[in-house]
Amino acid sequence: MPSLNPHLVVQNIVKSFPKTGPEKVLNSISFEVSQGKILGIIGKSGAGKSTLLRCLNGLEKPDTGKILFQDQDLTDLSSQKLREVRQKIGVVFQSFNLLSTRTVFENVSFPLELLKLSDTERQKKVENILNLVGLSSKLNAYPGQLSGGQRQRVAIARALVVDATLLLCDEFTSALDPHTTLEILRLLQDLNRRLGITIIFVTHDINVVKELAQDVCVLDQGEIVEQGSVESVFTNPNHAITQSLLSELLKNDLPDFLQQQLHLEGKENDDVVLKLIFGSQTSTKPLIANLIQEWKIPINIISGNLDHIGKATFGHLVVSLKHQGESTEKIIKYLTDHQVGVEKAGYIRW
Ligand SMILES: Nc1ncnc2c1ncn2[C@@H]1O[C@H](COP(=O)(O)OP(=O)(O)OP(=O)(O)O)[C@@H](O)[C@H]1O
Numbered sequence: 583m584p585s586l587n588p589h590l591v592v593q594n595i596v597k598s599f600p601k602t603g604p605e606k607v608l609n610s611i612s613f614e615v616s617q618g619k620i621l622g623i624i625g626k627s628g629a630g631k632s633t634l635l636r637c638l639n640g641l642e643k644p645d646t647g648k649i650l651f652q653d654q655d656l657t658d659l660s661s662q663k664l665r666e667v668r669q670k671i672g673v674v675f676q677s678f679n680l681l682s683t684r685t686v687f688e689n690v691s692f693p694l695e696l697l698k699l700s701d702t703e704r705q706k707k708v709e710n711i712l713n714l715v716g717l718s719s720k721l722n723a724y725p726g727q728l729s730g731g732q733r734q735r736v737a738i739a740r741a742l743v744v745d746a747t748l749l750l751c752d753e754f755t756s757a758l759d760p761h762t763t764l765e766i767l768r769l770l771q772d773l774n775r776r777l778g779i780t781i782i783f784v785t786h787d788i789n790v791v792k793e794l795a796q797d798v799c800v801l802d803q804g805e806i807v808e809q810g811s812v813e814s815v816f817t818n819p820n821h822a823i824t825q826s827l828l829s830e831l832l833k834n835d836l837p838d839f840l841q842q843q844l845h846l847e848g849k850e851n852d853d854v855v856l857k858l859i860f861g862s863q864t865s866t867k868p869l870i871a872n873l874i875q876e877w878k879i880p881i882n883i884i885s886g887n888l889d890h891i892g893k894a895t896f897g898h899l900v901v902s903l904k905h906q907g908e909s910t911e912k913i914i915k916y917l918t919d920h921q922v923g924v925e926k927a928g929y930i931r932w
């Protein structure tokens with residue numbers, strides 16, 4: 583992701599925790615994010631995502647490597663200077679971390695109190711940011727009186743109130759339902775557009791990456807195994823970890839009734855259930871129509887989720903067709919020859 587105007591440049595970060603073992607939790611991590619971009623970081627549990635975010639925020643110091651934030655190396659600043667620079671880096675977590683005995687206003691105002699801003703200045707800044715996150719009417723509420731989504735809005739306001747230019751979010755939607763998650767994503771997009779804030783986030787939810795990020799890094803065992811635009815990585819995942827993270831998303835999309843009825847061994851008269859995965863390499867030929875018309879194979883479309891990322895079609899269809907041993911294998915070959923990913927989900931008797 584090289585760019586002419588990088589906001590953050592990470593160069594060869596290595597991080598270990600010698601007290602707990604010699605392994606490198608982060609190993610040769612390098613990437614760039616330009617001003618106003620949104621980067622998603624994904625990977626399995628323990629991959630090193632949170633450790634990486636903590637390094638970007640200066641909370642954790644890498645063993646070696648550089649982190650240039652607006653051209654200043656966070657790994658090489660005095661603690662006083664680091665404190666100043668960190669004001670421009672807001673952080674949001676899954677658990678909101680609000681102070682329960684302080685009102686919304688007082689929570690958001692907290693970082694400004696540490697900066698010893700005058701009452702008038704604080705009032706102006708807090709009201710302004712609470713207005714931007716849609717919480718003007720909740721100034722005097724306590725966190726306990728707010729919904730999860732509202733609490734996350736307060737946390738975002740607090741993270742940005744000191745005019746942060748970079749927002750780091752770690753699993754910021756994990757505690758929210760899908761509808762509220764979407765609202766928070768819209769809010770971040772809005773803040774990104776209006777204020778030009780650069781956003782780097784970690785999530786286990788591939789949908790969040792698809793909705794919010796422009797670029798994505800896939801982390802595995804402390805190393806970046808794949809990175810690029812969401813469009814290119816999601817429609818043509820090369821690394822097994824990326825493929826598995828994406829297929830987890832698709833697996834969840836099998837309808838419940840189907841999951842319950844599927845079995846692993848196919849018998850006579852069963853249908854085989856196939857999950858067809860479409861990506862940027864997929865041929866533009868009408869493949870399903872060809873199977874039906876030329877191969878004379880009736881295909882039952884069970885569910886699907888086809889979407890566009892940029893100009894590429896991406897997603898999956900779940901279909902079933904009569905299981906006929908070798909000819910099933912031929913159909914799978916025909917589809918894979920045209921770059922459709924095919925997973926056998928199981929067998930079903932209708
Ligand atoms: N302060 C620490 N001391 C020792 N080991 C640590 C520390 N912080 C993280 N680790 C180790 O570093 C590895 C990566 O942890 P990290 O929390 O970064 O993973 P993660 O990708 O965020 O996982 P998850 O998705 O579960 O949040 C783990 O093996 C963890 O035990």
Ligand SMILES: [Mg+2]
Nearest residue numbers: 631632633752
């Ligand atoms: Mg984590």
